[in-house]
Amino acid sequence: MQAARLHEYTDDMSEALTIEEVDRPEPTRSDHVVVEVEGAGWCQTDNHIVEGMWEEYAPVDLPQTLGHENAGRVVETGDEVTTVEEGDRVICHPLMTCGTCRRCRLGDDMHCENAQFPGLTTDGGFAEYLLTSERAAIRLDTLDPVEIAPHADAGITAYHAAKKAADELVPGSYAVVIGIGGLGHIGLQALDSMTAARTVAVDVKDAALDLAADCGADYTVNSADEDVAEAVEGITDGAGALQVLDFVGADATTSLGPDLLAGRGDHHVVGYGGHVHEPSQTLVDAEIAYRGTLVGTYTELQELVALVEQGEMDLHTTEYDLSQINAVAEKLEHGEIEGRAVIKP
Known part of the structure; x- marks a missing residue:
């Protein structure tokens, strides 16, 4: 599959990410969900990741696929997944959480002790497919994944x-x-x-x-x-x-x-x-x-999706192809994007 990869931290957004061929992710746990990405929002945090601002807080081995505002269609699930199935359209909470640590049990899943953060600590959604978990996936009944994708982080935050x-x-x-x-x-x-x-x-x-x-x-x-x-x-x-x-x-x-x-x-x-x-x-x-303010909880993303479904929230977006990803980074760096940019892999 095609993915936009960060190979080294840089302040030059014009050549920040490289489009390359990588293996499609597969479920390796019973709760895993593979999503065909239809829309992935570009966030100011992505610029900060490119610049290395997150290296101290979330060290990773490069190269890495960025993209943490993700929505699309479920194409494969682990054996124990019951809340979504193949063919469902979903929006993905930014974190893959364990559900068993104290913070998760308190409903404070943004501070899960065993969290993985696609696009920050694991490969994200600036790619054709994304590996996430059942606890991160919220089914969309009527909403377009491309239009709602930025709510996965920008909206919930x-x-x-x-x-x-x-x-x-x-x-x-x-x-x-x-x-x-x-x-x-x-x-x-x-x-x-x-x-x-x-x-x-x-x-x-x-x-x-x-x-x-x-x-x-x-x-x-x-x-x-x-x-x-x-x-x-x-x-x-x-x-x-x-x-x-x-x-x-x-x-x-x-x-x-x-x-x-x-x-x-x-x-x-x-x-x-x-x-x-x-x-x-x-x-x-x-x-x-x-x-x-650090993003928000899974249930808050559910609430936000409900507000969108009720017509209470109007998200202003502009769509771009994956090949335009560095141009998007530059535009955001220069304050040239009103609302949110959405990448369509």
Whole structure:
């Protein structure tokens, strides 16, 4: 089969991956599922993997097939698989989890002690076929695998952050969403579907803010032209926001938290690459918190699929062939992709 392989870490996205012939995966465990990939989303995390940012956290032996936002058709299963069968269309949770460790039994499967992460620690879905497990596969009854594939990571991550924020938001409160890109536009819709809070979308591009308005944002702020803290202060009549969802995660955005938040508010760091530099007294005085967001659980992906089926979520995607994969990486690196890019192997 054809697969896009990473042979060495690099900052040059134009030649990041090599298309080559590799063996098709086969089930080697009774719970294994082989999926013919119909759509695989390209994620900013893929750029970070190419750059070597994940080497310290998830060391692997290269070469490796990337791709962790995967959906397609089941073509083969292990002997004990019962929840999906050959011919089923599925979306794949990013992790292959064990189900027996304490974290899995608590429903916290993103922190499974025995997890495998296709596209990060094992071969992923920028290929014609993907090896995953029964615990990762969610059957799709009516949805197109190509259109929904990015929800496997981008969607579930944005939903996971929005769900945590929704626990704290009440009618009349405000949430600020920073970065209306592939994740941010999903996060906005998730907040809109789960809360009665008013939302403030922040981005440096007018096109992204137009998308935010289409996704239900009550207010938009162009941070290239306006002081974000002053704008939010004016919008909230000085009260501040109860929740900030930061889909950028750069130093410039994480530093906004204390200036935007009301007392006991949370700054959810979803995008990454920057740092959090705040005096401890700043956090103590206002009782504000920085909270990380790592994808989400299997059941949250089920919930997200249900929202899509109900017409509550509109995912903006652009489709590309596998041969265009390095061009996609370059486009994302330069901020030239609105919404999500989907590779069709």
